Amino acid sequence: MGEKISSQLLDALILIHQARFEKKFKKIETLEKASVSFDSVKILIRMTHTLEIIEQKSYIKLENDLQNIGRMLGGWIRSLKNQKDKTSQTKTILH
Numbered sequence: 180m181g182e183k184i185s186s187q188l189l190d191a192l193i194l195i196h197q198a199r200f201e202k203k204f205k206k207i208e209t210l211e212k213a214s215v216s217f218d219s220v221k222i223l224i225r226m227t228h229t230l231e232i233i234e235q236k237s238y239i240k241l242e243n244d245l246q247n248i249g250r251m252l253g254g255w256i257r258s259l260k261n262q263k264d265k266t267s268q269t270k271t272i273l274h
Contacts, residue, residue, distance in 0.1 A: 180232065184223045191216035195252070203259055210256045217252060221245050 194213035198206045224245060228238040 180223060180227060184220055184227075187216050187219045187223065191220065203263060207256060207259050207263070210252065210259070214249075214252055214256065217245075217249060221249065 191213045198209040227233045
């Protein structure tokens with residue numbers, strides 16, 4: 180299970196890194212893929228806790244960190260979508 184967690188986390192980090200250099204419309208798509216990978220990590224971490232593979236204290240710390248990272252990633256996606264919506268509205272008004 181540790182290998183799967185590492186693999187999913189690495190996938191999410193690579194996608195986040197790629198998104199930094201992409202245009203806005205592609206960036207949203209890439210970040211959403213990263214979010215899916217990151218959600219998989221959260222599920223796997225919860226499973227390790229349920230199966231008593233990691234201790235409660237470690238799980239609580241990980242879960243807190245994962246929640247914070249998830250909020251940041253979600254905020255980045257929402258921000259980009261809001262910018263996209265505002266741009267679309269402006270173009271509609273001008274035409």
